[in-house]
Amino acid sequence: MTKATFNIWRGDGGAGELVEYTVEVNEGEVVLDVLHRLQATQAPDLAVRWNCKAGKCGSCSMEINGRPRLSCMTRMNTFEPDEVITVTPMRTFPVIRDLVCDVSYNYEKARQIPSFTPDPGTEPGDFRMQQSDVQRMQEFRKCIECFLCNDVCHVIRDHEENKEHFSGPRYLMRVAELEMHPEDTADRRVIAQDEFGLGYCNITKCCTEVCPENIKITDNSLIPLKERVADRKYDPLVWLGEKIGVRKGLRKDTPVVPNTKPPASSGPA
Known part of the structure; x- marks a missing residue:
């Protein structure tokens, strides 16, 4: 058994400070174990959110030595x-108390995304997908909603005003997942750009670097989604088709049919 020095942020949404603790550490322990020992021995009022303790619920997200x-x-x-370990709450979201943040922003963005929209004439048992499409969906579905990707994204971390127009990498990935789904008939390229702020993302890959599930958020969802949006907005044939549609009295936002979406193979495998 050894001892370690922890600097832990204590306070609420109004004010707070780093408080130093010296605590015992046993072999094989993780930071959450030490925080629990602090609660049991020195700081019974320390607020920490956790659930599964197995890296699958995403509840215990925080910043440890700035990461x-x-x-x-x-x-x-x-x-x-002899390293001093500094533990602070996620800085992108409002602090409730100590290491617990208010992450309701993320759920608000989740509710804004239109749900899966299959062809009304297709029964669920009639869906047919290539294995590459299945694997693509499964990668995105590995997300445990720890919101570390949204926490590290400088677009909302450093610019509070962007939260109104930018959903962050977690839910842009959800939009990409549905856009790439071969059985989803909705064209989500317009809302990705206009409602969820895809254009704000400058693909720094910081979201990918912190993902505990090793999802390639940038390469497999954000970049392909940007490519699809660019194809729709700047492809001269698409532009001509929209102009012809307007002349025929069709609205640009006329609901799409399954054949009008790009083939599923245009995304990453």
């Missing part, structure tokens, strides 16, 4: 023996 991480998956043996 957004899951405390239940951050092993103590990855730090130097």
